[in-house]
Amino acid sequence: MAPKLLLDTHIVMRWLLEPKRLTREQMRVLSIAERRGEPFGVSSITLLEIAVLFGRGGIKLRVPIEEVYTSIREQVAYFIVPMDFEVASEVAAIGNVLTDPADRAIVATARVHRLKLVTSDQNIIDSRLVAVVE
16 A cells, blocks of 8 residues: 655654644544554655754654664554655755755655645745645
8 A cells, every 4th residue: 555645754753752742633644544554655865854863962852763763664654755866856846945955855755756745844834835734
């Protein structure tokens, strides 16, 4: 079964470690998908973004990065969507509406694969480049 949703980096972290920080709508949509056995799409750039956040101390959790990666790797609920030439071309097509390279890659991934992006990132929401679950 192919994913219908793509999770932004902060949504992955909240779903795994702090689900109470998800909005009511995000929780509803993720719970429905989980009950249906639908995998959650996660952009490969999210793995890099998590590593950068942990590396610079941006995440103040007492959970080692290896535990986060193990949760993502071992749960069948996650499908890593790779960066490929089509996604990279879409990043270029998006232009400079979004300045963060990771945000651009995540939005491009959602667009190329026609996935709804679960995010709380106001810049992404305001860009209207992709359908979102806020």
